[in-house]
Amino acid sequence: MSLENLELNHTNTIRNGNVAKLLTRTNFARLEKLRNRTRYVASSCKDIRDRYHEHEDGLYYLTTANGMVYQTFCDMTTDGGGWTLVASVHENSFLGRCTVGDRWSSQQGNNPNLPDGDGNWSNRNTFGTPEGATSDDYKNPGYYDISAQDMSVWHVPNNFPLEHWNLAAILRYHTENRFLSLYGGNLIQLFKQFPVRYNVGSCSDRGPAIPIVYDFGDEESTSQFYGPRSRAEFVPGFITFRAINNERGAMALCSGVKPTGCNNEHYCIGGGGYFYVNQCGDFPSFDYDSLGGDQGWTVSKEMSEAAVLLFYR
Amino acid sequence: MSLENLELNHTNTIRNGNVAKLLTRTNFARLEKLRNRTRYVASSCKDIRDRYHEHEDGLYYLTTANGMVYQTFCDMTTDGGGWTLVASVHENSFLGRCTVGDRWSSQQGNNPNLPDGDGNWSNRNTFGTPEGATSDDYKNPGYYDISAQDMSVWHVPNNFPLEHWNLAAILRYHTENRFLSLYGGNLIQLFKQFPVRYNVGSCSDRGPAIPIVYDFGDEESTSQFYGPRSRAEFVPGFITFRAINNERGAMALCSGVKPTGCNNEHYCIGGGGYFYVNQCGDFPSFDYDSLGGDQGWTVSKEMSEAAVLLFYR
Amino acid sequence: MSLENLELNHTNTIRNGNVAKLLTRTNFARLEKLRNRTRYVASSCKDIRDRYHEHEDGLYYLTTANGMVYQTFCDMTTDGGGWTLVASVHENSFLGRCTVGDRWSSQQGNNPNLPDGDGNWSNRNTFGTPEGATSDDYKNPGYYDISAQDMSVWHVPNNFPLEHWNLAAILRYHTENRFLSLYGGNLIQLFKQFPVRYNVGSCSDRGPAIPIVYDFGDEESTSQFYGPRSRAEFVPGFITFRAINNERGAMALCSGVKPTGCNNEHYCIGGGGYFYVNQCGDFPSFDYDSLGGDQGWTVSKEMSEAAVLLFYR
Known part of the structure; x- marks a missing residue:
């Protein structure tokens, strides 16, 4: 076993101890600085940037209109900064079909009699933490509380720690036409107009498709992330809300693309409570031709x- | 699509921008005031009222005897105020029978070998948030930490935001005989004496029925909210704890009524882990004659x- | 009913009221003291002890390297104190086999295609609260954020309140050879080297077995807590990480013992997502010979x- 040579280990530990003491002094100043952010009074990262001139990415304290205080991640660098992380959509398992962990579709099983599923796109539930946003679903009060104009989306490999999200992201983009103002200022308002609900309409009843500006990646790389057959029925360079597929299943958003066809369960995420056989889930049918990925x-x-991280500004 | 006329939208956005700036100044002062509530040291909303003379409904900070800090909603107006929201019972789906989301009965399926179900009426678990209390189950540390005398109950339509609860409630009432003092000061103590457990006794072994005073609604409206057949076997004007039905299923409370019969799965809520076929759930068998409601x-x-919101004072 | 004699009760209530007022004054000073702990800037209970000379067990505020603030329990007395509670493993039901509540193995059912199960031993999800740590699973940011040297483990009867954990514990011990420094400073790093994953290796591939020092109990009492047949295949006086059984099921830790055989599903806890028939769960097969306990x-x-409470120092 690795502990047989305990003496050597002990020496290492002492050496580490000295390094640790030096680190500790630096860490304390650092932690103190982070704790002082508790003084900020702001309802969004944009407020923090504008009022307190903070330009460092990281966790800040926000307050809802009712006074609820929460911490979340602010992207203070992209396009001038001021982006508030409000949610992440994380697929915990393609084997669980609308089971535990599928908070952005349904945890109640695939069921046409529960057309809204868990309803989290349209309610004030919250779950998860910012530091866990790439390991599990995340939703904070900013999702319904902040009044915003634009959105930014990051696709960050699962389980990456917050301090590396920006560099680790495989795709990052934002909108810049202030579309959210037209739909009530946030997603809870937008989805009131376009409910994420099974059987609410047909494929032609999808919500708005908003042009995007790339911060990392481009139209070509966006297309390559989806399946070859999907590429034939979407146009990259957009984020689309409330897509509906051939079988009247509803999805919340299509990240990076505008559907031109109706098999959008293969490239749109989130959902209501019912999908065609074996497709219900937070990433509905991303694994349809399960031949190792990137096929069919x-x-x-x-x-x-x-995980798909959603920001407001 | 709604974005075709982008120019018009842009103009609107700018106009909204000016309004927003004015609002922002007011909001900042408002948020600052709410954040200052963090200075209050109190274990209940009654403390907040008595010590700091606050009379505004809203979120405040409370501290448990062990020092855990949490925010919850205080009703500072009803009957002199000082009511602490400690829990909400929310039925997420009548199709899920003691499945995910049924925290006030069981999330483990209907099972006679799990007579206590999830046991949340009698333990120190907490879940949910005050702002989400009408969208999902909620329980905060006040449930077990506060030593109170009376209870207040609000029935608030699902998904209503906190700032409208009071006006939106379909029924609001409170007790005034200080009954909680006799049962240990809170529900965790009361349910030690009257466990919410399948097969713990028969219909005659129910816990106390406490007279209520109406703040919105009356005995007549209470009766009308339940099914016509139920009305024949309860008396309105009470809140009753730990009811037991014919099949020895246990429920936590009957809101607004005192049972005189034993089919109380149709008008009492919360529960142990086992009920007669298809009745297990947070609102056990509220949908028995599923003919559109208000029948049978x-x-x-x-x-x-x-959602059923529970307050202490 | 207990409320028939309301007059007597009323008298009692008034009497209690006076006592309550006296208590209130003491409580306020106490709460104020606890709230003042919010000023501490520290990443672990060891920091709190060393920097602020606190020697009282209880809840303190900690801050992660990214600035996330959380409260947890510090054991400030055992062997000089400075122990941070980072997690608890709580078995909610032996009837649910990798169902809701089995966060330390899998909530997705027993499934060989999900070898890591929920993966919480190796990710940054958090859940539960310190005051609820004996009523449900608990994991805070310290689990992945703190850089520690040793571990301490307490076995505390379910549902015991925090203020009585120390006295109520049936077994308490700690390591003192600074083994965690060799494995990255915490469990998330240790389990990177020894994944808690079905089919990752055979029984001989277990992780380190670290000698322990008892704070309550001894080798004899440790042995007696496990089944008679188990005693034949472990040595007490150790904590062992990542055990693997005959059927290639992986467990996270064996509390108090070092396996010498391969039926460790009967005395090790936590796990990946797949076990032999009917053994999947947070306490995998602790109930194998379900004859009332302590047999076979x-x-x-x-x-x-x-509940099994895990501390770092």
């Missing part, structure tokens, strides 16, 4: 194993 | 789609 | 109904 309708491994 | 044993749509 | 492979009732 199946998305790339990079895409299926990355 | 089935409660009104208003009642089945409202 | 079945652990004692004391052990199966106690």
Whole structure:
């Protein structure tokens, strides 16, 4: 066993101890600085940037209109900064079909009698933590509380720690036409107009498709992340809300693309409570042709194993 | 699509921008005031009222005897105020029978070998948030930490935001005989004496029925919220704890009524881990005669789609 | 009913009221003291002890390297104190086999295609609260954020309140050879080297077995807590990480013992997502010979109904 040579280990430990003491002094100043952010009074990362001139990415304290305080991640660098992380969509398992962990579709099983599923796109539930946002679903009060104009989306490989999200992301983009103002200022308002609900309409009843600006990646790389067959029925360079497929299943958003066809369960995420056989889930049918990824309708491994982080500004 | 006329939208956005700036200044002062509540040291909303003379409904900070800090909603107006929201019972789906989301009965399936179900009426688990209390189950440390005398109950339509609860409630009442003092000061103590457990006793072994005073609604409206057949076997004007039905299923409370019969799965809520076929759940058998509500044993749509908010004072 | 004699009760209530007022004054000073701990800037309980000279067990505020603030329990007395509670493993039901509540193995059912199960031994998800740590699973950011040298483990009967954990514990011990420094400073790093994953290796591929020092209990009492047949295949006086059984099921730790055989599903806890028939769960097969406990492979009732609390220092 690795502990047989305890003496050597002990020496190492002492050496580490000295390094640790030096680190500790630096860490304390650093932690103190982070704790002082508790003084900020702001309802969004944009407020923090504008009022307190903070330009460092990281965790900040926000306050809802009702006074609820929470911490979340602010992207303070992209396009001038001021982006508030409000949610992440994380697929915990393609084997569980609308089971535990599928908070952005349904945890109640695939059921046409529960057309809204868990309803989290349209309610004030919250779950998860910012530091766990790439290991599990995340939703904070900013999702319904902040009044914003634009969105930014990061696809970050699962389980990456917060301090490396920016560099680790396989795709990052934002909108810049202030579309959210037209739909009530946030997703809870937008989805009131376009419910994420099974059987609410047909494929032609999808919500808005908003042009995007790339911060990392481009139209070509976006297309490559989805399955070859999907590429034939979407246009990259957009984020689309409330897509509906051939079988009247509803999805919340298509990240990076605008559907031109109706098999969008292969490239749109989130959902209501019912899908065609074996497709219900947070990433509905990203694994359709499960031949190792990137074949037929199946998305790339990079895409299926990355959490989708949603920001407002 | 709604974005075709982008120019017009842009103009609107700018106009909204000016309004937003004015709002922002007011909001900042408002948020600052809310954040200052963090200075209060109190174990209940009653403390906040008595010590700091606050009379505004809203979120405040409370501290448990062990020092755990949490935010919850205080009703500072009803009957002099000082009511702490400690829990909400929310039925997420009548199709899931003691499945995910049924925290006030069981998430482990209907199972006679798990007589206590999830046991949340009698333990120190907490879940949910005050702002999400009408979208999902909620329980904060006050449930077990506060030593109180009376209870207040609000039935608030699902998904209503906190700032409108008071006006939106379909039924609001409180007790005034200080009954909680006799049962240990809170529900965790009361349910030690009257466990919410399958097969713990028969219909005659129910816990106390406490007279209530109405703050919104009355005995007549209470009766109308439940099914016509139920009305024949309860008396309105009470809140009753630990009811037991014919099949020895246990429920935590009957909101607004005192049972005189033993089919109380149709008008009492919360529960142990086992009920007669297809009745297990947070609102056990509120949908028995599922003919659209308000028929046979089935409660009104208003009642089945409202969260039950529990307050202490 | 207990409320028939309301007059007597009323008198009692008034009397209690006076006592309450006296208590209130003491409580306020106490709460104020606890709230003042919010000023501490520290990443672990060891920091709190060293920097602020606190020697009282209880809840303190910690800050992660990214600035996330959380409260957890510090054991400030055992062997000089400075122990941070980072997690608890709580078995909610032996009837649910990798179902809701089995966060330390899998909530997705027993499934060989999900070898890591929920993966919480190796990710940054968090759940539960310190005050609820004996009523449900608990994991805070310290689990992955703190850089520690040793571990301490307490087995505390389910549902015991925090203020009585120390006295109520049936077994308490700690390591003192700074082994964690060799494995990256915490469990998330250790389990990177020794994944808790079905089919990752055979029984001989277990991780380190670290000698322990008892704070309550001894080798004899440790042995007695497990089943008679188990005693034949472990040595007490150790904590062992990542055990693997005959059927290639992986467990996270064996509390108090070092396996010498391969039926460790009867005395090790936590796990990947797949076990032999009917053994998947947070306490995998503690109930194998379900004859009332303490027979065959079945652990004692004391052990199966106690949460396992994990501390770092």
